[in-house]
Amino acid sequence: MDIRAQVSMVFHLDKCIGCHTCSIACKNIWTDRQGTEYMWWNNVETKPGTGYPTQWEDQEKYKGGWERDSRGRLKLKLQGRAGALTNIFYNPSLPTLDDYYEPWTYDYKNLFDAPEGDDQPTARAVSLVTGDFMDTLEAGPNWDDDMGGSEVYAANDPNILKSLSESEQQSLKNLEQTVFFYLPRICNHCLNPGCVAACPTGAIYKRGEDGIVLISQNRCRAWRMCVSGCPYKKTYFNWSTGKSEKCILCYPRLESGQPPACFHSCVGRIRYIGMVLYDADGIEQAARSPDDGLVDAQRALIKDPYDPEVIAGAKRNGIGDAVVTAAQNSPVYKFVKRWGLALPLHPEFRTMPMLFYVPPLLPVIAAIRDGQYETTAGMETAPADETGPNLNTVDKARIPMQYMASLFTAGNVDKIKHVYHKLVAVRMYMRSEQVGDQKEEDVQEALRRADLTPEQCISIFELTSLPTFEERFVVPPMERERAMDGELPPLDPYSRKAAGGFGFRDAPARRF
Incomplete structure (x- = not known):
C-alpha cells in the first residue's frame, strides 16, 4: 500500500445558480x-x-x-x-x-469618437486573434x-x-x-x-x-x-x-492557506475542498475496472484517514500530521466515501478524476404526466394545484436516470438511483423534523431504502446547507518548503515507471 495525499474537490450541483x-x-x-x-x-x-x-x-x-x-x-x-x-x-x-x-472585442473607439452625423455610430466586433472585423458572432x-x-x-x-x-x-x-x-x-x-x-x-x-x-x-x-x-x-x-x-488550482493560494479563487468567490457556496489519502498502488487496477464498477473502484482508492495502517503508510511517505488531520476533517471524504453522495464526472474516461459532484435533485423532481404531478408516496398522482411534499424524483423522473447515469456513473443506473434515494431521504427526514408534513412510515421507508440513519441525514444537511467557511475549505499546509528541500518523496505520485501514464513512457527527471 502506497499512501499518497491528494487535494480533492466536491461541487454540490443543487446549489449552483449559474452566475459564473x-x-x-x-x-x-x-x-x-x-x-x-x-x-x-x-x-x-x-x-x-x-x-x-x-x-x-x-x-x-x-x-x-x-x-x-x-x-x-x-x-x-x-x-x-x-x-x-x-x-x-x-x-x-x-x-x-x-x-x-x-x-472578440468591440471597436469602442469608433463608438465614442465618431464625428457628428445622421447615423448612430456602432461598435463592430473585432477578432482578438486576427484584428479583423467579424460579420457574425x-x-x-x-x-x-x-x-x-x-x-x-x-x-x-x-x-x-x-x-x-x-x-x-x-x-x-x-x-x-x-x-x-x-x-x-x-x-x-x-x-x-x-x-x-x-x-x-x-x-x-x-x-x-x-x-x-x-x-x-x-x-x-x-x-x-x-x-x-x-x-x-x-x-x-x-x-x-x-x-x-x-x-493550476490556485496553488499559490493553497500554499498560503487560502482556497482557490473560484471556491472563495462562489455565490452559491457549492464548492468544497479538502485532502484525501489514497493508495497509489491501486490506480491501474481501478482504472481497468469494467464500466459499471468504476465508481466503486475509485472510491476504494480513497482510504480511511483514521485507519492506523493508512496513517502509518502516510508517514512512511513523508506526509505530515497536519495533512493527515486535514484529511480526517475533509468534507470531500465525507461526501465521497462516508456518505457515498458525490460522484466523478464521466468515470468511463478512466482518468480517476479528483473532482466529484453531488448530482442535482431539482431537475429530476416534479414529473408531469397528463397534466398531473406524480408523487413518491405510493407513486399515486395528484392534481398540479394539490401536490404534496413527496414529489417523485427517481422512479418516474422528469429527466431520465439514464442521462444522469451517463454523466456520473458510466451508465450504471442503479448506482445513480441509490444516490438519489439518499438525497430524497435527507429531504424527507428534514421536512419531517422541521415542517412535520411527512408520514412517519414514508420517512422510515426512505431511510431504509437509502441506507441512511437520522444522524447521517442531519450531518449531510448541515454540511450542505449550514457549513462554515472552515468546514467547506479544509486547506492543509502543503509542506512546499520540505518538498523543495528534498525531504518528501519525488514529485511523481506513483512509481518512476508509471508517472507518465501506465505503459506509455518513463517519468521525466525531477525538476523544481
Missing part, C-alpha cells in the same frame, strides 16, 4: 493575457447541452482519456508511442478554434446558457444521443418536460491523467505533496498532445506564447 462568478474570478486572475482569451479554465455549462468546447464529451471525435483493449489492458485512447511519433507534427484529434470560439464560452431542451444545444448533447431512446429524447422536448441544470467544470487533477501520459516531452507532472497537475512552461514544446489526451478538454494552447496552459 467563479469563471470571472478565475479569468481575472489567470487568463487576462494575450492568447488566453478563449481559455475558460473554469466554465459553467448548461446540461443538457453541448458544453465547452463543443461536444467535448464525444471521445470518438476527440480521443481523450483511456480505454481497455481486448485483453483488459489500459491504453491511451489517443495513441501509443508509434502514433505519437507519426502524428507529432499533425494531431487529427485536436479541437479547432471553432470548437471553442473566436474571441457564432459561439462563446457559455453560448448555450439556459438552453436546456433546445433543438440546437440540448438535442446535440452526447449523453442524450448515446443514452436515451428516440421516444425519451422527444419527451424532453415537450414544454412541460424542458429541464436544465448547471455543471461548473475545472481541471479534475486526476490520479491517472491522460494529459500527463500524452505529453511527448514530459512537461506535465503531478506534484507529490498535493497531486496538483501542472505544465512546465520551460519544457513545453507545443506538441499539443495534452489537449487531445485530456478527455475533459481542460488543457488549452496559448497561440501567443506557443505553450499549453491549464488550471
